[in-house]
Amino acid sequence: MGLDFSVVPDYLDVIFLGALWTIAITVGAAVLSFFGGIFFAVIALYAPTLVRLPLRAFEWLFMGTPLLLQLFLIYFGLVQIGIDLPAFVAGVVGLGLHFAVYNSELIQTAIVAVDKGQMEAARTVGLSRGQALRKVVIPQAVRDVIPPIGNNMIALLKDSALVSVIGVTELTLSAQLAIGRTYRPFEFYVVAALFYYIINLGMEAVLRRIERRVQAAR
Amino acid sequence: MDTEKPFVDIRHAQKSYGSLEVLKDISLKVNRGEIVAIIGPSGSGKSTLLRAINDLDPLTGGEVWLEDVQVNKTLPHRQYEKHINHVRQNIGMVFQHFNLFPHLNVRENITLAPRMLKGLTVDEANTLAEEQLDKVGMLERIDYYPSQLSGGQKQRVAIARALAMKPKVMLFDEATSALDPELVEEVNLVMKKLAEEHMTMIIVTHEMGFAESVCDRVLFMDQGVVVEEGPPSVIFRNPENERTKNFLRKHLASNKE
Numbered sequence: 476m477g478l479d480f481s482v483v484p485d486y487l488d489v490i491f492l493g494a495l496w497t498i499a500i501t502v503g504a505a506v507l508s509f510f511g512g513i514f515f516a517v518i519a520l521y522a523p524t525l526v527r528l529p530l531r532a533f534e535w536l537f538m539g540t541p542l543l544l545q546l547f548l549i550y551f552g553l554v555q556i557g558i559d560l561p562a563f564v565a566g567v568v569g570l571g572l573h574f575a576v577y578n579s580e581l582i583q584t585a586i587v588a589v590d591k592g593q594m595e596a597a598r599t600v601g602l603s604r605g606q607a608l609r610k611v612v613i614p615q616a617v618r619d620v621i622p623p624i625g626n627n628m629i630a631l632l633k634d635s636a637l638v639s640v641i642g643v644t645e646l647t648l649s650a651q652l653a654i655g656r657t658y659r660p661f662e663f664y665v666v667a668a669l670f671y672y673i674i675n676l677g678m679e680a681v682l683r684r685i686e687r688r689v690q691a692a693r
Numbered sequence: 694m695d696t697e698k699p700f701v702d703i704r705h706a707q708k709s710y711g712s713l714e715v716l717k718d719i720s721l722k723v724n725r726g727e728i729v730a731i732i733g734p735s736g737s738g739k740s741t742l743l744r745a746i747n748d749l750d751p752l753t754g755g756e757v758w759l760e761d762v763q764v765n766k767t768l769p770h771r772q773y774e775k776h777i778n779h780v781r782q783n784i785g786m787v788f789q790h791f792n793l794f795p796h797l798n799v800r801e802n803i804t805l806a807p808r809m810l811k812g813l814t815v816d817e818a819n820t821l822a823e824e825q826l827d828k829v830g831m832l833e834r835i836d837y838y839p840s841q842l843s844g845g846q847k848q849r850v851a852i853a854r855a856l857a858m859k860p861k862v863m864l865f866d867e868a869t870s871a872l873d874p875e876l877v878e879e880v881n882l883v884m885k886k887l888a889e890e891h892m893t894m895i896i897v898t899h900e901m902g903f904a905e906s907v908c909d910r911v912l913f914m915d916q917g918v919v920v921e922e923g924p925p926s927v928i929f930r931n932p933e934n935e936r937t938k939n940f941l942r943k944h945l946a947s948n949k950e
Contacts, residue, residue, distance in 0.1 A: 543777070556796070590792070592788060592790055594792075596788065596831075596851075599786040600804055600805075600806035600810075600854065600855070601781045601782035602806060602809065602810070603774060604774070604885070606809060610805060611794050611805075615794075615795065
């Protein structure tokens, strides 16, 4: 049985739709992981112990267990306590929180590394600590970690394939559906890989643009 | 001139880190429009004293007053934060290392606090920034980022940033110490201009010539106490205290090298 790519065009619409879902999940989870990362970092550094400890447990859950298990827990497990999320939302939340924890680690380090004089200067003109963090310290910290956060976002794109197991017809699951009808795994996995590659290129281009814009203001 | 109350009034300031006493019962009264220089060897506590005035380095004892408001009064945390943020708007501070916000351009550095705290519109804030930059001779650099400026230019922008809050008093913490010698003069000129406008200023400095030409009064500090204080002509020309004489002699010698 040789390779036969002639069946691919018939399923291109399915694959294409799957790619759009992959993009939607990735963008949603990336945004959540970015702002969630800042939020967790601020809590980890400045919140009282009573708030910090539950967050630590949460961090352990997301860093110390497989992402696949986290997705199962959010999609199938939470239903039992009355939280019934659509698969797409569960996927975005799972991926987003998972990577928020990793981003938080990066952002925490960067916040601590911002020169103390920045906070002092902001406080001496009368800004509160919260205002100084928001307008002076955090923007600088985030700028410093945009490249490593970008790496996390590329990893997020690739891990979005895991969301297929909770039934989101994203790129990988779409390829599988096409394979189910045609029994042509090699052809469709290669096509899916090609789509991932193209999305990846697009993402890197966006990241480069953000980095360039940020570099100008240093 | 009437016999007004002191504008800045430091009463029995004490500061210690554990058993190390940095400030030992220092009192200092500064009148409105007066310019006071604080000199002394490093580790004498002069920066600590200056930073106690806006409570950046809180005192462990004593009081700081600005007009009729106690800066470091005892309040529950939240109320204190509100109080101190308000008080600090009246106290401009300039740092040795400028501390401009590198992610903001010159205009945004200046307008950030007035817009957030005084509710100025974009137009009002821009006008304010232009006024203050014009004053320090940096108007044409309004759209530059700090990284594109020389040290002297950065410090002039930092002064404009502090002035934009219309402070009642300006604190200078070794404002020219980090500058290349040829850049010191442009910052000194700005400070002289402020002096001519009768801004109340407290200046921690190593620039004895500048202190002598601009200041009304000089304090010499050593090991957490004010050793000697008086008009610059006396402190620099005829100091009484042995420690003052020693410090000035050493300082003069090191400057001639």
